[in-house]
Amino acid sequence: MTQFTLLFASILGGLAVIFGAFGAHALKKLLNEDQLKSFETGVKYQLYHAFVLLIIGFNLSLETALEKYMVYSFMLGVVLFSFSIYGLVLSAAYNKKLKFLGPITPLGGLLLVLGWFLLTYTFV
Template identity: 40%
Template sequence: MPKPFLLLGAINTFLCIALGAFGAHGLKSVLTDDMQTIFHTGLQYHLYHSFGLLIIGLLLIHYAKSRLIELSGWLMLLGIILFSFNLYMLSLTEIRAFGIITPFGGFSYIVSWVVLAIALWKVNPSVD
């Protein structure tokens, strides 16, 4: 099932570029320095994991039967939603309550890479 992850990776990379331009030009005079830093952190991790989704899609072309690689991709997407999008909302609204959810996204990011490492350790390239 590589196509959904390739598509999600491409869409999220586009979103990162668009949000980065918006942040650099449209929000520079609106956000405080602290909020700009928070926005940038969300953007930075969003971009890393957008590329991660593309990698997952490419891996699934070769290891189509690996449910762990697929799970890793879904955890990356969950991390984008819970971490990066919460940081965007926090920086735009300055409502600190959004920060409560953010660590769950960070944990999702971490677990996604651990699951990917386990998946790659377990796959047998001659069979899968």
């Protein structure tokens, strides 16, 4: 589980850098200011949680069910949250808004919050 967490975190981090550069350069002309801010929010949350997963992977055994649920909450949460934002922003920029992604973003956010609460619980 630890190796998988570290691998997933490193991929998320690398993709966050790529998406951040893509947003800052390639999308700057395509997106309006609000869309660009939304895209950047997805990138920031992705990068923050990549760091969290790295720290967790290096510092916790990840053997208990609670620790595994925490890691999966972070992983699934960041994918649902950040990637749904990317999809919403890019589809809106091309006038083909994927409305089904709208409810996925807050679900991802709830999973991220759950991950943070489970992390807190491991310290208590």
